[in-house]
Amino acid sequence: MAPLLGNWDGDATPSSHSSNKDATSLKSILYVDAYDSFSYNVVAMLEETLGVQVTVMTIDSDWPDGNMNEFLTHYEAIVLGPGPGDPNLPKDVGIMRDIWNLRDAELLPVFGICLGFQSLCLHHGVPIERLPYPLHGQVRHISTTSKDIFEGLSDVEVTLYHSLYADLDAVSRSRGGVLDDLEFLAWLPLEQASGAVTQIPMAVSHRQKPFWGVQFHPESCKSEKDACRTLLLNWWRKALTFNKLVGRGETIITPHEDTKSFPEVAYEMLKWSSSTSSTSAYRSLDRSNLTAESISELFNKPGAPTVLFQSNGRYNIISVPSPGSWRFEFNVETQKLTMYQLSAGRKTVEDSLTVTQVWDALRYLMEMKKVNSGSTEIPFWGGFLGYFSYELGLACLPHPKGSSSPTYHNNVSFNSPPGGAENHPADVSLLWCERSIVIDNTTGNIIVQSTCESDNLPCGWLDETLQLLQESSGTVQNMEAVDTQFLDSILRDGKITFPEEATYKRQIQACQAELEAGESYELCLTSETSITLPTPTTADGKATFPWKLYKKLRKYNPAAFSAFADLGHAKIVSSSPECFLNWDRSSMLEMKPMKGTVRKTPDMTMEKAREILGTTKEMAENLMIADLIRHDLYGICGSGGVRVEKLLEVEDHGRVYQMITHVKGEVRAEQLGYAVRHMPQLKSSNMAVHGLTALQRCLPPGSMTGAPKERSCLHLRHIEARKRSIYSGVMGYLDLGGGGSFSVLIRTAFTRYPDEDVASKSHQTWRIGAGGAVTTLSTAEGEWQEMLTKLRTVCNVFTPSEPASKG
Ligand SMILES: C=C(O[C@@H]1C=C(C(=O)O)C=C[C@H]1O)C(=O)O
Numbered sequence: 001m002a003p004l005l006g007n008w009d010g011d012a013t014p015s016s017h018s019s020n021k022d023a024t025s026l027k028s029i030l031y032v033d034a035y036d037s038f039s040y041n042v043v044a045m046l047e048e049t050l051g052v053q054v055t056v057m058t059i060d061s062d063w064p065d066g067n068m069n070e071f072l073t074h075y076e077a078i079v080l081g082p083g084p085g086d087p088n089l090p091k092d093v094g095i096m097r098d099i100w101n102l103r104d105a106e107l108l109p110v111f112g113i114c115l116g117f118q119s120l121c122l123h124h125g126v127p128i129e130r131l132p133y134p135l136h137g138q139v140r141h142i143s144t145t146s147k148d149i150f151e152g153l154s155d156v157e158v159t160l161y162h163s164l165y166a167d168l169d170a171v172s173r174s175r176g177g178v179l180d181d182l183e184f185l186a187w188l189p190l191e192q193a194s195g196a197v198t199q200i201p202m203a204v205s206h207r208q209k210p211f212w213g214v215q216f217h218p219e220s221c222k223s224e225k226d227a228c229r230t231l232l233l234n235w236w237r238k239a240l241t242f243n244k245l246v247g248r249g250e251t252i253i254t255p256h257e258d259t260k261s262f263p264e265v266a267y268e269m270l271k272w273s274s275s276t277s278s279t280s281a282y283r284s285l286d287r288s289n290l291t292a293e294s295i296s297e298l299f300n301k302p303g304a305p306t307v308l309f310q311s312n313g314r315y316n317i318i319s320v321p322s323p324g325s326w327r328f329e330f331n332v333e334t335q336k337l338t339m340y341q342l343s344a345g346r347k348t349v350e351d352s353l354t355v356t357q358v359w360d361a362l363r364y365l366m367e368m369k370k371v372n373s374g375s376t377e378i379p380f381w382g383g384f385l386g387y388f389s390y391e392l393g394l395a396c397l398p399h400p401k402g403s404s405s406p407t408y409h410n411n412v413s414f415n416s417p418p419g420g421a422e423n424h425p426a427d428v429s430l431l432w433c434e435r436s437i438v439i440d441n442t443t444g445n446i447i448v449q450s451t452c453e454s455d456n457l458p459c460g461w462l463d464e465t466l467q468l469l470q471e472s473s474g475t476v477q478n479m480e481a482v483d484t485q486f487l488d489s490i491l492r493d494g495k496i497t498f499p500e501e502a503t504y505k506r507q508i509q510a511c512q513a514e515l516e517a518g519e520s521y522e523l524c525l526t527s528e529t530s531i532t533l534p535t536p537t538t539a540d541g542k543a544t545f546p547w548k549l550y551k552k553l554r555k556y557n558p559a560a561f562s563a564f565a566d567l568g569h570a571k572i573v574s575s576s577p578e579c580f581l582n583w584d585r586s587s588m589l590e591m592k593p594m595k596g597t598v599r600k601t602p603d604m605t606m607e608k609a610r611e612i613l614g615t616t617k618e619m620a621e622n623l624m625i626a627d628l629i630r631h632d633l634y635g636i637c638g639s640g641g642v643r644v645e646k647l648l649e650v651e652d653h654g655r656v657y658q659m660i661t662h663v664k665g666e667v668r669a670e671q672l673g674y675a676v677r678h679m680p681q682l683k684s685s686n687m688a689v690h691g692l693t694a695l696q697r698c699l700p701p702g703s704m705t706g707a708p709k710e711r712s713c714l715h716l717r718h719i720e721a722r723k724r725s726i727y728s729g730v731m732g733y734l735d736l737g738g739g740g741s742f743s744v745l746i747r748t749a750f751t752r753y754p755d756e757d758v759a760s761k762s763h764q765t766w767r768i769g770a771g772g773a774v775t776t777l778s779t780a781e782g783e784w785q786e787m788l789t790k791l792r793t794v795c796n797v798f799t800p801s802e803p804a805s806k807g
């Protein structure tokens with residue numbers, strides 16, 4: 001059955017959870033979201049701890065029907081969330097300020113977190129100033145008065161994410177220390193540069209009104225869980241007591257559901273996939289000495305659309321062309337989607353659509369073409385292979401009203417990529433694969449499969465291919481010497497343009513200025529290196545160059561997500577170690593962000609790497625992303641649906657050691673997360689549909705942006721002043737059986753081959769991005785070196801293997 005397709009534009013209309021079984025019996029809390037990347041962690045904490053139902057509303061929302069008081073009668077309490085920026089600026093707190101002006105008869109209980117706490121303090125006469133140094137991702141002990149909401153709690157370990165603070169000293173200076181309304185309940189000892197220790201307020205309650213706030217983040221996975229539960233329960237008890245006294249009752253508001261039309265192109269895609277059946281027939285054989293590369297070479301003509309993707313170090317998935325093969329590209333800036341049929345006269349169809357419609361079309365197609373059976377040994381039975389760019393990810397982020405356009409190209413002038421703006425590859429490029437071959441590196445099995453029914457006839461494509469592979473094992477040729485000679489002949493005339501050290505270091509400072517201003521907690525700054533090479537003179541040389549380069553990279557820097565793509569103009573060679581998002585065919589989603597990198601040198605050991613990555617700076621960097629990823633997954637999976645499997649663990653990744661965190665989520669169709677509750681199509685039981693939505697809602701990868709994501713991306717866009725394009729995007733597969741797997745496109749080189757008729761065709765320009773997370777504890781030199789470490793893992797394959805012979 002066709003899914004009910006809805007449109008998700010991230011509008012600011014509040015939505016509550018209609019599918020929750022007990023919705024009518026639950027008490028309601030309104031959560032005001034300041035576009036933070038930890039919001040859904042807070043919402044989950046509220047629902048999990050208090051057994052309430054939470055409605056989310058962003059700070060730039062209008063009160064429904066322009067009537068705040070009427071609207072608030074539907075809620076027991078309000079939680080004002082954390083966020084980027086400064087409570088002194090109205091745009092950064094938006095409707096939070098309205099709450100402080102409620103008349104006495106209309107009051108309701110409030111709990112402010114971080115920015116929400118600061119807004120409370122500011123409104124009641126405490127100036128909000130900058131800390132001597134920001135405290136992002138830092139885990140500290142605070143002392144409490146053990147009173148009020150801290151009853152039973154004297155010393156609590158909590159995570160901090162702030163640069164600003166409530167300056168009580170300023171109050172005493174100006175008013176002789178008298179604060180009529182507020183009582184402070186907890187304190188953080190903070191050492192000043194002079195060595196003196198000052199006490200920074202960490203929690204507050206209002207003496208007359210039901211307002212409380214905390215400067216720390218109780219929802220962080222490093223905050224003491226039991227203590228924060230007690231704190232919240234204490235607050236909730238007080239909130240309900242207040243409501244009882246004033247006779248406040250709760251009702252549930254009707255959820256808002258938005259059903260809009262979806263694009264024609266979805267039907268076209270369905271037509272183009274008519275030969276794809278609901279079964280993936282297969283044959284298996286032992287891999288013997290066959291490699292993913294040798295198999296790909298047997299079936300894919302050089303230069304023809306090809307994807308080879310290694311998932312999680314275990315499965316190599318190789319696309320194989322078929323008469324029904326087609327692919328499509330989408331460009332965010334022009335909103336143009338182009339479909340290409342690979343045979344049958346190479347038909348092309350163009351359409352104009354929004355980014356949301358692209359996701360809707362994908363969900364529709366994946367639902368309609370669901371494959372119900374195939375080899376249970378492998379995670380891909382057929383479907384799409386390809387990539388999504390960083391800019392596509394930017395266009396998927398919800399943005400505050402009045403902010404610049406999603407891709408921010410209106411306000412920023414970019415340095416064009418070498419060769420001009422037209423040299424950017426497409427933002428989405430996906431290849432529809434009915435036929436594919438998967439190698440399971442653990443069992444050594446090879447699965448040859450097709451969703452096209454005629455391929456399964458006796459002596460059909462499956463039988464023929466099995467035979468061809470059996471005959472090929474044992475006869476695999478080693479062409480390495482020939483390939484090296486060919487590559488060297490091109491690479492010898494290459495020109496590498498590295499980022500400028502002084503510019504990069506200035507950009508690090510610009511990032512730190514934003515961190516100090518409270519605009520971001522962490523920024524992943526990146527730069528680009530470009531390599532201009534002569535285009536091979538023969539057609540065959542031109543077609544095979546990217547593939548040969550890929551084989552060199554795979555050998556030089558073997559990685560869990562090694563990948564190759566030749567999709568129209570776009571050529572990608574990747575040695576990514578980082579898993580972005582995997583999902584299985586039933587209900588599980590997982591993300592494994594990396595943050596913290598140590599170069600492997602001869603005297604570097606795992607022990608030493610653990611020591612380096614165990615410092616406050618490195619742990620804070622990873623923790624911020626861990627909390628951001630939890631938020632991303634809670635947005636899909638809802639309360640009770642997310643757990644941290646590994647936190648801050650160090651792994652060996654070939655040429656580097658990396659620190660990773662592993663978070664898992666479970667999709668429960670009856671209890672969806674806050675980010676997707678008003679998407680009607682998610683009533684589907686098809687995991688492919690949920691996986692696609694997770695992808696849409698979690699891009700761009702948090703490890704490549706920093707937190708909070710939206711504001712951090714905005715600043716990075718200005719500071720970096722370039723399009724990242726394929727770098728920082730994601731690559732992988734969408735399985736028709738329901739699963740999916742995507743890597744983060746780092747440690748990757750890519751290019752857009754010029755059109756045949758372009759004058760610059762005598763040259764090809766490859767681009768490599770590299771960067772790292774900047775925090776206030778970063779040093780310019782340390783970050784520069786870290787960027788170079790990552791760059792080298794790919795850039796070194798662009799230098800010739802053999803020195804030029806003299807003569
Ligand atoms: C930015 C890059 O890598 C990202 C940043 C990391 C870090 O700051 O340690 C680690 C892995 C990636 O998430 C890159 O490889 O270019």
Ligand SMILES: NC(=O)CC[C@H](N)C(=O)O
Pocket residue numbers: 081082083084085086113114115116161162163164165517518519
């Ligand atoms: N986490 C937050 O809410 C941060 C609040 C504010 N932007 C600060 O940095 O202090």
